[in-house]
Amino acid sequence: xxxxxxxxxxxxxxxxxxxxxxxxxxxxxxxxxxLSLELYPGETVALLGPNGAGKSSTLDLLLGLRPADTxxxxxxxxTPGQAIAAGRVGAMLQSGGLMEEVTVRExxxxxxxLHPRAHPVEEVLTRAGIxxxxxxxxxxxxxxxxxxxxxxxxxxxxxxxxxLDEPTTGMDVTARQSFWATMREQADQGxxxxxxxxxxxxxxxxxxxxxxxxxxxxxxxxxxxxxKAKAGARKVSFDLTEPFEEERLRELPFLxxxxxHGSTVKLQSRDADATxxxxxxxxxxxxxxxxxxxxxxxxxxxxxxxxxxxAS
Numbered sequence: 001x002x003x004x005x006x007x008x009x010x011x012x013x014x015x016x017x018x019x020x021x022x023x024x025x026x027x028x029x030x031x032x033x034x035l036s037l038e039l040y041p042g043e044t045v046a047l048l049g050p051n052g053a054g055k056s057s058t059l060d061l062l063l064g065l066r067p068a069d070t071x072x073x074x075x076x077x078x079t080p081g082q083a084i085a086a087g088r089v090g091a092m093l094q095s096g097g098l099m100e101e102v103t104v105r106e107x108x109x110x111x112x113x114l115h116p117r118a119h120p121v122e123e124v125l126t127r128a129g130i131x132x133x134x135x136x137x138x139x140x141x142x143x144x145x146x147x148x149x150x151x152x153x154x155x156x157x158x159x160x161x162x163x164l165d166e167p168t169t170g171m172d173v174t175a176r177q178s179f180w181a182t183m184r185e186q187a188d189q190g191x192x193x194x195x196x197x198x199x200x201x202x203x204x205x206x207x208x209x210x211x212x213x214x215x216x217x218x219x220x221x222x223x224x225x226x227x228k229a230k231a232g233a234r235k236v237s238f239d240l241t242e243p244f245e246e247e248r249l250r251e252l253p254f255l256x257x258x259x260x261h262g263s264t265v266k267l268q269s270r271d272a273d274a275t276x277x278x279x280x281x282x283x284x285x286x287x288x289x290x291x292x293x294x295x296x297x298x299x300x301x302x303x304x305x306x307x308x309x310x311a312s
Contacts, residue, residue: 015074016041016161016192017062022071024057024216031057033216035071039194041160044187046203047196049213050304055196058213059165062194063091075161083161087116090159092150094166100139104130107138108152115157128152129178143170151179155186162186164195168202180206204296212300214307224296231299234272238279238286239263252278256302268294268302 017039024032031054039045049055060066061073064080075083083089099107108125112118125131128148133141138149147170154162162183168176183206187193197203203210204224212220212227220227233256246260249267252275257268265286269275272291279286294302 014041015039016076018074020072022061022068022073024061024066024069031216032061035216035218037211037218039192041192042187042190043209044183044193044207045209045211046207047194047211047213048200048203048300053213054216055213056165059163059196063163087157088160089163090154090157091163092154092165092167098138098146098149101137103135103137104149105134107149108156111153111156117157119157124152124156127155127182144172144175147171148175159191161192166197167195168199200297200300212303214304219303219307228294228296228299231294231302233268233270233302234291234293235266235268235298236272236276236291237266238289240265240284240286242284244284248282
C-alpha cells in the first residue's frame with residue numbers, strides 16, 4: 001500500500017511521531033539505544049525485530065506508558081499524554097486484560113463514552129466485525145474475538161494515530177483479511193497506522209514502510225522492497241539427480257545459507273550468478289533451477305543474523 005499523503009507530509013516536514021536520540025534501560029539492559037525516527041500522516045508502518053529488539057519498549061515510550069531515560073518523544077508536537085488526552089491516539093496492546101462480566105456492547109459503549117472524539121457505538125461494532133457477538137459476555141469470547149474487541153476499543157473515536165501490537169494474533173485468515181482491509185481504509189483517510197507483528201507476510205503485504213529494530217537500534221528503515229534489497233542476497237533452488245557431496249556445496253562462493261533435503265538444494269547467495277556457475281563447475285547439472293529475490297521474512301533473518309555476527 002502506498003500513501004500520497006505520507007509522501008507529501010515528508011516533503012512539508014509534517015510529523016506525527018518524533019523520537020530524538022531516545023534511550024531506555026531496565027537495569028543493565030539497554031532496551032532502546034539512541035533511537036531516532038519520525039512517522040508521518042497516512043503511513044502504514046510495520047515495526048519488526050527479534051525478541052528483545054526493543055519493539056514493546058518503543059511502543060510503551062510512544063504511548064507514554066514509560067518515560068525515556070534520555071532524549072525526547074513527541075506525538076503531534078506535544079507529549080504522548082497530551083495527544084492521548086486529546087483523543088488523537090488509539091492503541092491495541094497485547095498486555096492488559098478486558099473487563100469480563102460485561103457484554104461486548106457495554107464495553108464498547110464505555111470506550112466510546114470515554115473518548116473525546118467518539119464514533120457511534122454501532123459504527124464501531126460494525127467496523128470491528130463484532131455486531132453478531134455484541135450481547136455476549138466478554139469472558140465467553142475466543143482469543144480472536146477478544147482481539148476484535150480490543151480493535152474496537154482502539155478505534156472507538158477519530159484517532160489520528162493507531163498503534164497496534166501483534167493485532168491479528170488468534171484471528172483466522174478471514175478475520176485477518178477483514179482487519180487489514182479496515183486498516184487500509186484508516187490510512188487512506190490520512191491516519192497513521194503503526195503495528196508490531198511476527199507475521200512478516202502481513203508486513204510485506206500491508207506496510208508501505210518497514211522499520212527493523214535490533215538491540216534497541218534501527219537496523220533498516222524503508223519499503224519492504226528496499227529492506228529485501230538491503231539484505232543483499234537472492235535465493236536459489238534446484239534438484240540434483242546425480243550423487244553429490246553436501247560439503248562441497250558448502251564451499252560454493254558467496255553462499256550465505258544452505259539447506260539440503262534429499263535431492264533438493266535450497267540456498268541463499270550474495271551473487272546468485274557466480275554461485276550457480278560454481279555448481280556447474282563441480283560437474284553437477286541442476287534441474288528445476290529457480291532464482292528469486294528474498295521474501296521479507298528471509299531478508300529479515302539475513303539482516304539480523306549478519307548484525308549478530310558483526311556484534312559477536
